[in-house]
Amino acid sequence: xxxxxxxxxxxxxxxxxxxxxxxxxxxxxxxxxxxxxxxxxxxxxxxxxxxxxxxxxxxxxxxxxxxxxxxxxxxxxxxxxxxxxxxxxxxxxxxxxxxxxxxxxxxxxxxxxxxxxxxxxxxxxxxxxxxxxxxxxxxxxxxxxxxxxxxxxxxxxxxxxxxxxxxxxxxxxxxxxxxxxxxxxxxxxxxxxxxxxxxxxxxxxxxxxxxxxxxxxxxxxxxxxxxxxxxxxx
Numbered sequence: 001x002x003x004x005x006x007x008x009x010x011x012x013x014x015x016x017x018x019x020x021x022x023x024x025x026x027x028x029x030x031x032x033x034x035x036x037x038x039x040x041x042x043x044x045x046x047x048x049x050x051x052x053x054x055x056x057x058x059x060x061x062x063x064x065x066x067x068x069x070x071x072x073x074x075x076x077x078x079x080x081x082x083x084x085x086x087x088x089x090x091x092x093x094x095x096x097x098x099x100x101x102x103x104x105x106x107x108x109x110x111x112x113x114x115x116x117x118x119x120x121x122x123x124x125x126x127x128x129x130x131x132x133x134x135x136x137x138x139x140x141x142x143x144x145x146x147x148x149x150x151x152x153x154x155x156x157x158x159x160x161x162x163x164x165x166x167x168x169x170x171x172x173x174x175x176x177x178x179x180x181x182x183x184x185x186x187x188x189x190x191x192x193x194x195x196x197x198x199x200x201x202x203x204x205x206x207x208x209x210x211x212x213x214x215x216x217x218x219x220x221x222x223x224x225x226x227x228x229x230x231x232x233x234x
Contacts, residue, residue, distance in 0.1 A: 030201065034060050038067065041084030048090055056089070104145055111144035112151060112177055122154045122162055125174065129166045136171040141230070145179045158183040160216030171230050182223050183216050186234025192229040199224055 003029055034057035043053040045066060055071035057064045075081060100104045105114070109132045111125045112118070125144060133142045149157055163185035170190035175181075189195075189205050196214055204222030207215045218226060 002092075004086050010017060030232050032074055033059075033065060033077050034074040036080045036082065037072060037075055038082045038089060039085055041087050041089055043089045087200075109142075109144050109147050110172060112148045113174060114146045117150050117151065122152060122158060125158070126162060126165050129172060129174070133167040133170050135173075136170060140170060142167060142170045142172045144174040147174045147183070148177050157215075157217065159188070160181060160184070160186055160214060163216055171229075181217065181219050182226075184218060185216065188226060188227035188230055189214055189216070192226040194226065202208065 002208075003040050013134060015132040024199055036058040036059075037055065039055040041054060041056075043056055043066060045053055046049060050066075053066045056066045057071050057074040058197070065074055072081075109128050111128055112120060125147070129142055129144050132144075135144055147158070152158075158174060160183075163174065163183060164187075166172050166185065168185075168187060172185040173185040176183075194214065196208065196212055198206055200206055201221050204220040204225070205218070206222055209215045
């Protein structure tokens with residue numbers, strides 16, 4: 001059983017015309033040769049009528065046939081044959097994964113550039129968030145977004161000491177553009193009840209400075225713990 005592209009049927013029809021017979025035969029032979037054939041696998045087709053197959057032929061970056069071992073007949077002298085050895089093949093996925101949120105881009109304080117390569121300084125981050133704090137009631141979060149630690153001219157990470165310069169009456173959080181790391185000030189840690197003796201939760205960390213103090217850098221599951229506790233008290 002083989003499902004093949006419609007153009008091969010068109011070529012077959014063209015061959016029925018005597019004038020074009022020789023040309024069509026050569027063209028059909030050329031069109032018939034696949035660039036790559038995957039075989040001896042389990043292909044998920046997403047076709048309810050034929051949900052699985054064992055082989056697939058590809059030409060010019062497109063699937064030209066899907067089916068069983070009959071697909072191998074599309075091989076030519078230079079066709080690359082790939083034995084899947086029972087491996088599964090699934091359709092390609094287009095991931096619409098997108099962290100930036102419209103409201104963030106429009107209304108929040110961006111301490112990094114989400115669109116272009118731009119180098120910043122720690123002082124510039126502090127200045128931006130100080131301006132934000134000046135317009136924010138005491139006790140409420142002051143947040144910066146799209147921080148990129150690889151684009152900081154100072155050549156060092158943000159620390160709790162840097163963020164304490166922004167405010168001692170607002171919890172401060174700088175969110176890394178990767179989504180797995182934040183940096184907070186001392187008030188945020190205090191409101192969350194996190195001390196240097198607090199153990200790391202499963203799947204997250206409260207990072208320390210060389211002297212054992214909390215650095216203000218928090219990762220993954222530990223972020224939720226701080227956000228929930230602090231937001232409940234704001």
